Amino acid sequence: MSIINRVVLVAGASKGIGKAIALQAGKEGAYVIVNYNSDAQGADKVVTEIGTGRALAVQADISKPADIDRLINTSIARFSKIDVVIPNAAYVPLSDVETATEDQFDMAFAVNVKGPWLLVQKSLPYMSSGSAVIFISSDLTDSSTLPPQLFLYISTKGALNTMARSLAQTLANRGIRVNAVSPGPTETDSFFKSNTDGSSRMLAELSPFKRLGKPDEAAAAVSLLWRPESSWISGQIVKVNGAAT
Template structure:
């Protein structure tokens, strides 16, 4: 229970990596604010699993500053403080240059970049020394095989990587560590959706372990970055990809 007494906000926490992260942080002792956009049933399931005394589900659009303010206010009202911020909510559409619209651009940058930045801004006044900010990046940013269709996604995650570096220096004076986890292909419902068995088999073989990561394995890296053992780790993008460099 290394996170006993800590309070975490996890956006996009009703499913996938976000849900696994919320459940892992709770298992390590933290109280958790479960942010979701539309799936209230899934969010309530996470709260029920953790326990209503240490979990709170909050509906909010993590790409909109007023909703972010509502999320932070709900966390402080319920638990009185914030120690860990995990801006996990994101979008991964596929658009090459020729087919990218302004709406596509705004959707990606609003949720993947603007939302995380302003969540941190609004949360920091409520974070004591020892706080942790843990962004979610991607292993695609180091890939030489990334396809043109991931143009917007990798652009947003490149911005996230730079925010990690800048904010780690900005927030060090407050005793807050800032890092990111960069997952490789991870077996979430969203990842599997729309992919053929042939494509999945090809992607799986790109890891020498011949499998995809599991959400719980990514959550374990987040838990490390949230805990005391990472107190001298800041400004880092920690890749969790099973030696899969795609």
């Protein structure tokens, strides 16, 4: 079985893991909504690679409810339904507990927690039994060593994991599955902005496989969860970190 002709909405799909997820969905025959906030060129490249007849780029800042309304309305006008929702967009402030600002706190929870909730809530009227929600978390939520400059980011991902487990139970009576994929250190622009060359090398050495993960590997885990064959997997946080924990 496959997701041919199903509609997959990926928030934050112009680069990194989101881009890899969108391309994987297109490769498997889905129609893909490529959401982006500021990288229009990157989103357009993803659409071109999938094919303009099967993909649509839509600008929206998922921290803003009005933008989410426009994203959903534009998607439905083009594809009439939504089968898979993947709230991948994230904000990663680099401040510890003493230097973080209230604005950073508010933005982190607006993009990383409120945005995914609203995206799911506003998609639900257009989803049917067999649909899926897949959150993108972080394996730092279970790590014993937490980078102090990422405490806000990690806090939001912890909240997202709880949301995934709660919504999985809430939406089960509608036949909608909810899971989260939790990548470890992965070669993305966001990762390299958060780490020095030295810390990147150290994290690679700490891996049992002696390397960082790749966006395509996170996308492969996501693709497992959207397939109909995974109908009994719900409420799970699936780590994609090369046996790191």
